Amino acid sequence: MVHLSLDSTIKLPSGNLIPRLGFGVYQARSKECEQAVMKAAEAGYRHVDSAQGYHNEDPEEVLQVLRKSIKKIDRSGEGEPYIDLMLIHAPWGGDEGRRNNWEALGLAQKEGWVKDIGVSNFGVAHLKSLPGPLPAVNQIELHPFCQQRDIVEYCQEKGIAIEAYSPLMRGEERYWNHPVLVKISKKHKKDVAQIAIRWSLQKGFIPLPKSVTPARIQSNADVFDFELSSEEMVEIDGLDKGTEGAITWNPVNHE
Numbered sequence: 001m002v003h004l005s006l007d008s009t010i011k012l013p014s015g016n017l018i019p020r021l022g023f024g025v026y027q028a029r030s031k032e033c034e035q036a037v038m039k040a041a042e043a044g045y046r047h048v049d050s051a052q053g054y055h056n057e058d059p060e061e062v063l064q065v066l067r068k069s070i071k072k073i074d075r076s077g078e079g080e081p082y083i084d085l086m087l088i089h090a091p092w093g094g095d096e097g098r099r100n101n102w103e104a105l106g107l108a109q110k111e112g113w114v115k116d117i118g119v120s121n122f123g124v125a126h127l128k129s130l131p132g133p134l135p136a137v138n139q140i141e142l143h144p145f146c147q148q149r150d151i152v153e154y155c156q157e158k159g160i161a162i163e164a165y166s167p168l169m170r171g172e173e174r175y176w177n178h179p180v181l182v183k184i185s186k187k188h189k190k191d192v193a194q195i196a197i198r199w200s201l202q203k204g205f206i207p208l209p210k211s212v213t214p215a216r217i218q219s220n221a222d223v224f225d226f227e228l229s230s231e232e233m234v235e236i237d238g239l240d241k242g243t244e245g246a247i248t249w250n251p252v253n254h255e
Helices: 030-043 059-068 094-110 124-129 149-158 179-188 192-202 214-221 230-237
Strands: 009-011 017-019 083-088 114-120 137-141 161-165
Touching (some): 030 214, 083 094, 083 137, 094 114, 094 124, 114 161, 124 149, 137 149, 179 192, 179 230, 192 214, 192 230
Parallel strands (some): 083 114
């Protein structure tokens, strides 16, 4: 087992590094989102996942958070902005639409505005239909009850990093109270969220837990002082329900 810490990263094909633990802001609203990101930065997170569709990205507020927390390195050294990683949010638009979007992202990357490019919610067929280069990242719903093994296997074979959204199953009781997770959490004296995040990390994923509660933001990062055994990993792997385990829109089979 490779030693993991809050500073652990994965090297993308570009050579850029992406932190192994991210912070999600889905459904966090405006000021609440700003405060949560500040707390995450204080807790040591160095990876924040956001989307235009979340409608919580007031440009001035985001800028202030970045200025107060992590100093960014400008693209040109003269104040020009850039994007670390840009993803196509979903496989809408059919084959032609996906190809056009991907080619546009590739051009933005060549021009230096985007450091790395990737996709989200793409199934194997979507990935295979894209023109080169391969995405650096595919972000999909991933947690013990929705493991999307065909997509994971394909991405791992191709060297595509896998981001896991909804790694905490959105706190749904039917999953959080599962006897296997409860048993393992008690053994390690951790909560179920920490077990789920640790499982995701040990699977090689990049989990994106979301919270706006300071204590929870901190505890979600406190997952590097214990390790799940191979037997525990197998137990958790056995919880997979396939597509029936998904708790979000999960459009990986969209045509």
